[in-house]
Amino acid sequence: MRTGTIVKMGATAVICCVGGPALVYWIQPDPDELFKKYNPELQKKALSQREQRLKEHQEYLMKLKEYSKSDKPIWVIAAEEDKKKRRSEALQRQQVLEELERQKQEILSEQRKHGR
Numbered sequence: 001m002r003t004g005t006i007v008k009m010g011a012t013a014v015i016c017c018v019g020g021p022a023l024v025y026w027i028q029p030d031p032d033e034l035f036k037k038y039n040p041e042l043q044k045k046a047l048s049q050r051e052q053r054l055k056e057h058q059e060y061l062m063k064l065k066e067y068s069k070s071d072k073p074i075w076v077i078a079a080e081e082d083k084k085k086r087r088s089e090a091l092q093r094q095q096v097l098e099e100l101e102r103q104k105q106e107i108l109s110e111q112r113k114h115g116r
Contacts, residue, residue, distance in 0.1 A: 063078075
């Protein structure tokens with residue numbers, strides 16, 4: 001190959017590898033600028049939910065760190081954790097329903113005693 005072609009290829013690679021990210025950085029607006037363009041209602045809502053979103057994000061990161069300690073792939077562990085969570089929620093719902101049914105039966109039995 002000619003040296004001129006190699007120089008052109010190198011210059012093109014530098015322009016693409018350096019210029020592309022620089023262009024994105026230059027075009028991308030600052031998060032504070034975007035926030036200022038929100039209407040006041042959205043600003044209040046975003047500010048009120050900020051702590052909750054940060055907390056959820058921290059919990060998500062902690063789970064990812066915990067999942068990454070295992071030898072299994074993260075998605076497998078996440079699926080297993082999701083199954084456990086669904087089972088525990090179903091069990092809680094079942095317990096609540098049983099408690100409600102028990103209370104209903106108590107109320108009915110008290111009504112029968114007082115009604116007679």
